[in-house]
Amino acid sequence: MDLQVYLAEKTEIVNKRLLRLLPAVGDYPQSLHKAMHYSLFAGGKRLRPVLVLAAAEAVGGDAEAAINTACAFECIHTYSLIHDDLPAIDNDDLRRGRPTCHKEFGEAMAILAGDALLTVAFGLIASTKGAAPSAVLGAVGELAKAAGSTGMIGGQMIDIESEGQEVSFPVLEYIHIHKTGELIRASVRCGALLGGASETELGPLTRYSEAIGLAFQIADDILDVEGSSEEMGKPTGGDQKKGKATYPAIIGLDASRQRAAELVSMAIEALSAFDAKAEPLREIARYITARKK
Numbered sequence: 001m002d003l004q005v006y007l008a009e010k011t012e013i014v015n016k017r018l019l020r021l022l023p024a025v026g027d028y029p030q031s032l033h034k035a036m037h038y039s040l041f042a043g044g045k046r047l048r049p050v051l052v053l054a055a056a057e058a059v060g061g062d063a064e065a066a067i068n069t070a071c072a073f074e075c076i077h078t079y080s081l082i083h084d085d086l087p088a089i090d091n092d093d094l095r096r097g098r099p100t101c102h103k104e105f106g107e108a109m110a111i112l113a114g115d116a117l118l119t120v121a122f123g124l125i126a127s128t129k130g131a132a133p134s135a136v137l138g139a140v141g142e143l144a145k146a147a148g149s150t151g152m153i154g155g156q157m158i159d160i161e162s163e164g165q166e167v168s169f170p171v172l173e174y175i176h177i178h179k180t181g182e183l184i185r186a187s188v189r190c191g192a193l194l195g196g197a198s199e200t201e202l203g204p205l206t207r208y209s210e211a212i213g214l215a216f217q218i219a220d221d222i223l224d225v226e227g228s229s230e231e232m233g234k235p236t237g238g239d240q241k242k243g244k245a246t247y248p249a250i251i252g253l254d255a256s257r258q259r260a261a262e263l264v265s266m267a268i269e270a271l272s273a274f275d276a277k278a279e280p281l282r283e284i285a286r287y288i289t290a291r292k293k
Contacts, residue, residue: 003283010053011046013063018071021124035105035113040078042096045291047216048073048183051284052191055205058271058278061195065130069139069194072121073187076147079117080156080183082110089160090242094235118147131194139190146186155179164243172245173214180220181213188281204270211267212285218260219289221246225253227292260289 018040023033049070056066085092085100086107093103102110125143128136145151155178162171188209192202224239225248239246247256267285271278 001279001283003280003287006280006283007046007050010050013053013067014046014049014070014074015041017067018074021068021071021127022075022120031105031109032112032116035101035109036116038104039082039095039101039113040074040117042098044078044096045293046074047284048077048187051184051187051209051281052194054278054280054284055188055191055197056195058205058274058281059192059195059197059201060277061191061197062130063195065128066191066194068124068128069143069190070187072124072143073183073190075117075121075124076143077183079114079121080147080152082114082117084156086110089156090238092238128194132196135193135196138193142186142190142193146182151178151182151186152180155182159244162245165245167245167250169250172247172250175245176214176217176247177210180217181210184213184216185209201274204273207270208267208281208285211263211270212288215260215263215267215285216288218247218256218263219291221248222253222256222260223291223293257289264289 022036022040025034025037027033052066052070052073053063056063081095082101084090085095086102092100094100100110101113105113121143122140125136125140128139147153155175158171159175159179162175185206188205189202192205197205221239224236224246227236229236240249247259251259264285268282271282
């Protein structure tokens with residue numbers, strides 16, 4: 001399969017549905033909705049929503065039943081980026097090649113735009129049609145846990161507290177697994193649930209998602225060291241300047257590349273019992289360490 005074609009097709013589906021489901025830029029209060037749209041449609045890989053759809057398809061489900069949840073994951077991810085970029089956290093001026101939300105609209109608006117995207121996400125899942133109510137409820141629970149204090153936010157908190165400190169390897173793994181991995185894990189599990197996955201299917205898909213979630217953040221660490229600022233859409237080298245806990249900083253670049261490659265192999269192996277419908281998931285695993293941004 002051609003992964004780039006697949007990603008482009010799914011991204012278009014997600015973008016069209018987001019435009020349909022979210023308040024329009026012209027809806028009152030226009031300034032807030034303009035800020036939300038500014039960050040939500042700034043580009044990006046749409047990896048998490050694509051994983052939701054690909055997981056639903058891998059278990060033989062209808063991607064249409066998972067599309068609202070796919071959109072919810074992009075809203076959560078975008079809100080986290082808006083808040084991450086704020087002066088109180090990472091203090092970044094650029095995101096995806098243009099000024100960050102707070103640089104464009106001010107800090108107060110950026111906080112509120114992030115809050116609004118976080119809140120609307122759960123309404124999107126709740127409005128799901130074509131899936132079992134138990135699966136919809138399960139998806140709400142999965143996303144809430146992945147995005148909360150024992151998931152993404154918890155990882156971000158430890159990341160902040162670890163800046164400039166000597167960090168042990170277990171703490172580094174905790175940061176990466178929670179700050180980035182939990183949302184990726186939940187995207188695959190939610191797609192599978194909404195696609196009607198059995199417990200037998202959910203186990204391997206969970207192992208797959210955990211492996212690619214950690215591999216994704218390790219790849220990000222590596223790109224911050226040797227990636228191109230133009231391709232990344234933001235300055236590189238920020239992790240070292242801020243004294244952040246990263247794989248290259250603790251185990252070196254070569255060992256980091258090796259660990260990421262091992263995780264990709266583990267992810268693909270976890271899907272060994274799945275047929276060709278899971279090929280997009282396999283290709284996404286390979287893409288994670290091959291990407292340039």
